[in-house]
Amino acid sequence: MSHEPRAVSWTGTALSLLDQTALPRTVRRLDVRDVDTLVDAIVRLAVRGAPAIGVAGAYGVALAVAQARRENWTDRELADAVARLRAARPTAVNLAVCVDRAAARIPEGLDAVLAEADAVVRQDLAANRAMAEAGADWLLKRVDADRPLRILTHCNTGALATAGVGTALGVIRELHARGLLETVYVDETRPLLQGARLTAWELAQEGIPHRVQVDAAAAATVVGGLVDAAIVGADRITRNGDTANKTGTLGIALACAHAGLPFMVAAPTSTLDLATAKGASIRIEQRGEEEVLNLTAGAVTAPDGTRTRAHNPAFDVTPGTLVTALVTERGVLEVAAGELPGDHWN
Numbered sequence: 001m002s003h004e005p006r007a008v009s010w011t012g013t014a015l016s017l018l019d020q021t022a023l024p025r026t027v028r029r030l031d032v033r034d035v036d037t038l039v040d041a042i043v044r045l046a047v048r049g050a051p052a053i054g055v056a057g058a059y060g061v062a063l064a065v066a067q068a069r070r071e072n073w074t075d076r077e078l079a080d081a082v083a084r085l086r087a088a089r090p091t092a093v094n095l096a097v098c099v100d101r102a103a104a105r106i107p108e109g110l111d112a113v114l115a116e117a118d119a120v121v122r123q124d125l126a127a128n129r130a131m132a133e134a135g136a137d138w139l140l141k142r143v144d145a146d147r148p149l150r151i152l153t154h155c156n157t158g159a160l161a162t163a164g165v166g167t168a169l170g171v172i173r174e175l176h177a178r179g180l181l182e183t184v185y186v187d188e189t190r191p192l193l194q195g196a197r198l199t200a201w202e203l204a205q206e207g208i209p210h211r212v213q214v215d216a217a218a219a220a221t222v223v224g225g226l227v228d229a230a231i232v233g234a235d236r237i238t239r240n241g242d243t244a245n246k247t248g249t250l251g252i253a254l255a256c257a258h259a260g261l262p263f264m265v266a267a268p269t270s271t272l273d274l275a276t277a278k279g280a281s282i283r284i285e286q287r288g289e290e291e292v293l294n295l296t297a298g299a300v301t302a303p304d305g306t307r308t309r310a311h312n313p314a315f316d317v318t319p320g321t322l323v324t325a326l327v328t329e330r331g332v333l334e335v336a337a338g339e340l341p342g343d344h345w346n
């Protein structure tokens with residue numbers, strides 16, 4: 001799949017979302033014309049992925065301005081709608097940053113808000129391209145293999161999570177384009193299966209060789225020498241390089257450290273939260289227990305929810321000391337070796 005059709009696009013009067021809850025079985029778009037429908041779409045991951053929800057948030061401010069005009073909202077009502085949009089999901093920093101960027105343009109009118117949202121898209125497209133190149137260059141130098149590489153990835157970090165070719169999946173696409181990718185081990189990424197449903201769909205569309213594995217297999221895949229590196233995305237990176245990403249990421253980083261393999265994080269600088277010193281301060285989204293308990297595979301269901309509870313943190317935090325390389329559009333930092341984002345970018 002190229003990055004068309006895009007996960008998020010503005011039609012001129014509505015926000016068009018590729019409904020990621022329906023993929024891969026059904027490809028359908030949602031035309032969203034009001035803020036609370038967009039908030040709901042973000043909360044239930046119809047649109048998801050840190051950069052993509054940043055884009056949706058920026059255009060969501062334009063929806064709010066148009067809705068305010070249509071429904072004669074007061075300034076307070078408009079501000080409240082923007083606040084609901086900004087708070088839809090707490091961990092990915094891109095949402096708040098991009099909503100704030102677009103909201104700052106409200107006094108100039110709808111066209112200015114749309115121009116800011118368009119700029120968010122352009123910047124993410126360019127960042128994706130830069131990260132794909134830089135990440136592939138760094139990894140090929142680091143691994144120094146005379147053969148195509150085997151990569152493990154987690155969740156979905158591709159065109160469905162960004163405005164372009166992806167973050168970690170952009171690096172993987174670049175390796176494939178250079179003829180230097182043997183295969184991708186794709187963690188299914190329970191409970192919502194972003195890997196098995198979305199990453200597999202993107203890779204299959206482009207004939208990129210891959211195999212889906214249960215999340216619990218990731219450590220043995222790494223330690224067993226089946227891959228040369230792991231590349232993941234991020235939702236929020238603090239000043240010391242601590243990285244919030246989809247639950248399960250920390251285990252992969254620990255396995256890579258144990259196996260002496262590169263653990264790479266690919267994220268645009270729009271995912272950096274340099275105002276936060278370390279990962280312990282990141283608010284981790286706690287999602288509904290039903291996502292864990294409603295096991296759909298094999299029609300197995302967990303015991304009655306009244307006694308069987310579930311723990312469903314949407315993300316975990318990987319210490320920067322386990323991040324071999326942080327790939328951004330501004331270059332690659334070897335965080336574990338002491339090159340910290342907070343020291344390099346203000």
Ligand SMILES: CSC[C@H]1O[C@H](OP(=O)(O)O)[C@H](O)[C@@H]1O
Binds near residue numbers: 154162233314
């Ligand atoms: C391009 S990074 C996408 C990032 O967002 C995902 O989370 P979710 O599917 O809950 O939005 C995951 O953490 C990915 O690494």
